[in-house]
Amino acid sequence: MIDAPGGRGVRRLAIGLTVLSCLSFLTTAWIFSVVRREQEIVSQIVKHLPASDLVVASELKGELMLQRSLLLLLVIDFAAAGVALVFVVRAYLSSEQSLEDVKVLSSDILASMDAGVITTDTEGILTSINPQGRMLIGLSGNPQPPLPPGIGHNVSDLGLEHESLAEILEESRRFENPIRDRDYRVLRSGHTQTLRAGCTRLHNRSGDELGFVLQVRDVTQKSLMEDRLRRMERYMGLGSLAAGLQHEIKNPLAALALHIQLLSERLAEETDDAEINESLSILNAEVKRIGNVLDGFRNYASINDIGRSPVDVSELIEKLVRLLRPHAEKQNVRLLVSGPEQPLDTIEADSARLEQVFLNLALNAIAAMPAGGSLRFAVSGEDGGIRIDVTDSGNGIPAEVQPKIFDPYFTTRSDGTGMGLALCDKIIRQHNGSLDFETGPNGTTFTVQLH
Template sequence: MFRPGQPRLGYVPIWLPLSAFALGALLLTAGVAVGVQYGRHRLLTSGLPVPTPGSSGLVRGLGWPELVAAFAALLVLAAIGIVLFGAYQNYRAVTETFERVKSLMRNILESIPTGVLTLDAGGAVTSLNGPGERLLGLRASAIRGRPVSEALQSAPDLTAWVLGALAGDRLLQEHDFALTEEGSRRVTVRASASDLRDESGQTDGLVVLLRDITEVSRLEAQLRRSDTLAALGTLAAGVAHEVKNPLHALGLNLHLLQAELAPGPPSGNAVGGYLDVLRSELQRLDRIVENFLRFSKPSVPEIKPVDIAALVERVLGLVAFEAAGHGIAIETRLDPDLTRIPGDEGQLSQLFLNVMINALQAMPTGGSLGVATRRDGDWAEVTVRDTGPGIAEDVLPHVFDPYFTTRPTGVGLGLPIAHRIVQGHDGSIDVESQLGSGTTMIIRLPSGGSGRRREER
């Protein structure tokens, strides 16, 4: 496998053969010079005439100047040859490295399970890997160079999304599409896009990643169904428990009323008492059913500008009497810069009322209720803090579960209804609590946007 720092195979540093040749040429020149001098010496000692550099004949080139010039020319030619040879070696090494990199990148793109579609700045398809071919049911060779609007005609929704991303819509998030894979199998594909940049950092096109999430979607749907069934089971158990008690009281009082009426003329006070109990229990049943319906099918919020500070003050006025009766002091810290937010005034009133009543019920012997508002970027944050006993760590994950309550007389729908209202406003509600340190509810709601009617989702 190729690594950036790996030595290039077949590469020989140019100075090595050049130095070897220069040393060999020098040794050869020295040997020839020594041989020539030795020959001249033999001629002198034997009395024969010694050839001079200017004499004619084959020995003319044996003079020192001619000899040095000849070998210098030979050395230059050899150096040029070695340079060319080294350049060829380098070119071959670079070419081999480039081919290995191309092969590596091709193998990576073909090995990953994610489809990769690339477009140039003009929206023409430049490449599509194997997984992308299978997900789109297309051949890269058939769509390469074609505009994406033509290449992806079989997936118009994906085409429109890709064109939006290519046009520079940076608000685009991951999006899921239903496509027909090779073999006519329907698959769910999650697409994401990012800029394709050149060496200088300039946008040169678009990279679209396509992930097959068919199995993930199936498991998520199965999990949602399981959660729904579990929630229905919890709701059914809670409703059965809550309805059973008033039904028992109704039956008992009807039995007593029947016993009172059987012997003779009934006592007015006794009959009146029994009827009061029956009426009270019927009202209790009505409240249980109403809360159940409110939780199971919340109404669609009517989004309008709401004065959040005035709304919080009004809800505090509703709980002030109960707080004073339990010796609870109310402390407020409202942000004057946080005025109007988009929301359903009636539902938000119910939200804050449920949370504040829950806080008051946590302090039956008195304490302090703190309510604060502040703006946090694009969010309006409302915190409701009590100085009650706090919530145990193992109980915290269940505070928003329907019909979950730690109070003997509690119904367990106040906080779940509050949670539903917050979800309907695209907000969040969190709980922070420690035993002995009280509890803080943190409600975050979008603070921007214009009034509109929210559609059913």
């Protein structure tokens, strides 16, 4: 509960003055009634006194004229009580208004925060949620009297997507330490959203524990930037490694390939042993495969600049679709293209490398739909640049695989080298663009943004 500064002190002072005024008023009224009764008794006595005692009786009656003074005091006390009452009312209204202003300000502050703030009691029952919290948690509707949606329910009732909130609350209760920066992912309208949560204990001004405060923030964009930064850090260290591999492995490998060829020619003249010929053929194939791996690694780690020329992205996608159509029809995959409403400007880019990126993305998408499906290319203008979405209707990318798909040499396919997506990411970054993805049970979308 929030109190206005000094509000309690003002109320206590006003109440004290009112009580004192009331006591003074009641005391004066009691004295007045007693004195009046005594005057009546004296008047009755005076009627029966002899003439010799009338002087003394008159003096006694005069002394009891204190009634007038007490009446004046009574009026003054009454006026003082009225003034005190007015002061109390004004102080109370002022204090209540200040308190209401503070409450409105605190409510406005919570409503303006870009983070969700959720409070619970000691048992984990929700006691308040700010608007951003309701949006991030997915509680529908506006707050209605007497309670907004979610209030009165346990944190564990928020659903499986937000079970991390119940876990960190329980951890904070068990270890009595604040919890910070716990990330978890939820699915919103087919898009993956990364939320970062924390939990601290809630105390009042006396230090008594009232419950817990949960903070939830949307860090989707920050998480994507962190992933891109990590990928770039891995890429930056590969240049010198690639040069060393080229020198230490490629040259001896070329000599090995040459001697295998000479040995094959020599043995072909001297013997027709099928087993020897098969072994030599395997050696030759494996040497070539190692050479291809080294070439792919060199291309990925190369820091050579790309060639730039005007590129019409819509035309490039249409050309790619014509190239892919026979292969897609063979795999029972339907190709769809949606273009912008207005023609887009050309961009300065390397046409061959962009085509390599979209071809790789398309082949991966087709491979993800072994039973057939649909593959859509969507080209649109966005923020002064161009956005290309490549969407398949497969089963999505497993959660345990998602953090690794842009890593060099990581693949889930037996016939893959693991360099395809890593090279695509590198080419798009060389164009000062971005390559991201969103996946779910109904398919995956890779998004390329170019400027």
